[in-house]
Amino acid sequence: MLYTPKELSEEIGINLDQVYRVYIPAGCPHSKDHRGRISINGKEFKTWYEENYKKRKLEKNQAYCVSCKQAVAIVNPERIKDGKNSYLISYCPHCGKKVTRFNDCKRKKNDQ
Ligand SMILES: [Zn+2]
Numbered sequence: 885m886l887y888t889p890k891e892l893s894e895e896i897g898i899n900l901d902q903v904y905r906v907y908i909p910a911g912c913p914h915s916k917d918h919r920g921r922i923s924i925n926g927k928e929f930k931t932w933y934e935e936n937y938k939k940r941k942l943e944k945n946q947a948y949c950v951s952c953k954q955a956v957a958i959v960n961p962e963r964i965k966d967g968k969n970s971y972l973i974s975y976c977p978h979c980g981k982k983v984t985r986f987n988d989c990k991r992k993k994n995d996q
Pocket residue numbers: 949950951952953956976977978979980981
């Protein structure tokens with residue numbers, strides 16, 4: 885399915901500006917028609933997004949601070965258990981905002 889940037893932003897719940905200012909300059913797959921209108925393939929976008937955002941590699945002792953836009957060290961984390969998920973809450977050493985790190989519980993141990 886092809887989306888306009890506006891439809892895409894509504895679909896994934898982000899600000900339309902984010903598509904133009906962040907995703908497209910960052911290399912989001914899109915095509916332009918002869919009038920310069922942008923359309924984005926939903927499937928291609930999802931693949932691209934997952935590779936660029938969700939799989940952001942963090943060291944074991946790091947969490948991602950959305951304010952500083954970088955990985956920051958986890959200091960004195962609080963461990964929270966929520967059903968099958970567990971996560972760590974810490975505070976960014978740079979800006980003091982709360983950062984959360986989810987633990988990888990889904991990885992199977994017998995995948996060899
Ligand atoms: Zn921060």
